[in-house]
Amino acid sequence: MSKHLQPLKFEASASFASKMDTQDSLKGFRKKFYIPKHPDGKDVIYFTGNSLGLQPKTIRSYVEQELKDWETMGVEGHFRVKNPWMSYHEFLTEQMANIVGAQPIETVVMNSLTVNLHLLMVSFYRPTKERHKIVIEAGAFPSDQYAVQSQIKFHGFDVQHSLFEIKPRENETILRTEDIEQTIAENGNSIALILLGGVNYYTGQAFDMRRITTAGHKIGAVVGFDLAHAAGNIELKLHDWNVDFAAWCSYKYLNSGPGAVAGCFIHERHAENFDLPRFAGWWGHEKETRFLMKPEFVPIKGAEGWQLSNSPIFQLAALKASLDIFEEAGMKTLAEKSKKLTGFMEFLLSEIHDKRISVITPSDENGRGCQLSIRVINADKNLFKAISDKGVIADWREPDVIRVAPVPLYNSFADVHQFAEILKSCLE
Numbered sequence: 456m457s458k459h460l461q462p463l464k465f466e467a468s469a470s471f472a473s474k475m476d477t478q479d480s481l482k483g484f485r486k487k488f489y490i491p492k493h494p495d496g497k498d499v500i501y502f503t504g505n506s507l508g509l510q511p512k513t514i515r516s517y518v519e520q521e522l523k524d525w526e527t528m529g530v531e532g533h534f535r536v537k538n539p540w541m542s543y544h545e546f547l548t549e550q551m552a553n554i555v556g557a558q559p560i561e562t563v564v565m566n567s568l569t570v571n572l573h574l575l576m577v578s579f580y581r582p583t584k585e586r587h588k589i590v591i592e593a594g595a596f597p598s599d600q601y602a603v604q605s606q607i608k609f610h611g612f613d614v615q616h617s618l619f620e621i622k623p624r625e626n627e628t629i630l631r632t633e634d635i636e637q638t639i640a641e642n643g644n645s646i647a648l649i650l651l652g653g654v655n656y657y658t659g660q661a662f663d664m665r666r667i668t669t670a671g672h673k674i675g676a677v678v679g680f681d682l683a684h685a686a687g688n689i690e691l692k693l694h695d696w697n698v699d700f701a702a703w704c705s706y707k708y709l710n711s712g713p714g715a716v717a718g719c720f721i722h723e724r725h726a727e728n729f730d731l732p733r734f735a736g737w738w739g740h741e742k743e744t745r746f747l748m749k750p751e752f753v754p755i756k757g758a759e760g761w762q763l764s765n766s767p768i769f770q771l772a773a774l775k776a777s778l779d780i781f782e783e784a785g786m787k788t789l790a791e792k793s794k795k796l797t798g799f800m801e802f803l804l805s806e807i808h809d810k811r812i813s814v815i816t817p818s819d820e821n822g823r824g825c826q827l828s829i830r831v832i833n834a835d836k837n838l839f840k841a842i843s844d845k846g847v848i849a850d851w852r853e854p855d856v857i858r859v860a861p862v863p864l865y866n867s868f869a870d871v872h873q874f875a876e877i878l879k880s881c882l883e
């Protein structure tokens with residue numbers, strides 16, 4: 456493997472890892488999470504926070520509070536309890552907005568990710584005979600591919616002509632921003648929507664969302680992002696970047712549990728555009744008059760106006776517990792540690808000097824989050840099995856990649872060092 460220049464001088468030793476952990480201002484956060492155990496009784500090395508984040512220990516008490524209120528108050532829990540359910544989702548708005556760099560009016564937590572993508576496309580994918588294409592990255596997450604294909608068909612267009620996949624250059628795995636910009640410019644008149652993953656789930660590449668949004672707007676297209684692998688992972692500035700819309704889940708880096716409630720962003724400039732078509736439900740209706748039960752739909756201004764149903768309170772309670780931890784840690788501090796932690800892992804992998812593995816994730820620390828995708832020669836899954844047997848929880852993504860994500864909230868430099876030692880011993 457080629458060695459990359461690192462801004463920080465790393466050393467391949469347990470003592471260096473231990474020194475880094477001692478200096479880490481976020482080290483106390485690890486004990487706020489349950490770390491699963493290996494059959495030998497030790498903590499596993501958990502590197503799948505990019506798939507399902509670990510459970511914050513506080514979640515139980517947050518959910519129990521709501522169970523208690525339901526037990527003792529019944530329907531009155533909507534109004535006369537510590538956290539009235541009627542407005543519970545509002546308690547999360549500002550914290551979630553901070554995580555994605557949004558204004559509160561631009562953010563809401565609701566539904567699940569693919570559902571939100573569909574709801575947003577109902578409003579923001581308005582194909583015409585001339586302008587009907589959706590641009591995605593080749594190798595986008597399957598659910599996104601299914602979602603955009605079905606939207607194209609729903610509007611009576613044909614996937615072959617209306618879906619445009621941007622591919623990396625030959626013998627490359629990462630998309631170059633200039634190539635994305637050029638593709639957008641070349642297909643200018645026919646593109647209705649650009650919908651990319653903010654961080655690609657397979658390669659771990661973080662796209663330059665600001666530049667892509669600018670390029671999309673220049674040709675008159677709408678630009679949205681699936682932030683499943685970006686929210687809580689990298690610093691985002693959705694408002695400043697002028698992104699039109701985005702959606703993300705909160706069971707990965709946002710640690711809110713399997714199937715947790717998702718997030719949604721709609722730029723402020725669309726907040727009062729009531730001409731945008733949308734699928735409506737009563738929870739998106741103006742709050743003051745919602746209970747007058749009139750047949751005419753009057754949307755709330757901003758992202759809240761896209762809500763359909765009343766909120767899943769236990770899910771929101773779990774998310775609130777997690778967002779409180781994020782607020783305490785701070786996204787900027789997390790991103791700073793993340794760069795060091797992932798940089799350390801990249802350094803240790805480069806020290807292994809084994810041609811059977813190579814990192815396909817960009818080496819530029821601004822071109823990725825915490826995930827590194829390790830391509831295994833001949834797609835040999837035995838390496839993945841071997842590290843799993845030794846207590847590493849990573850994941851295998853077909854055809855040939857082991858994904859590892861050292862998460863700054865609960866992973867340590869010692870985790871990264873132990874992982875590299877295990878990987879080395881398994882290769883030997």
Ligand SMILES: Cc1ncc(COP(=O)(O)O)c(C=O)c1O
Nearest residue numbers: 567568569596598656681683704
């Ligand atoms: C990038 C991406 N998009 C979409 C999804 C689908 O999410 P959901 O099942 O919450 O709709 C996932 C799930 O892991 C994902 O990683």
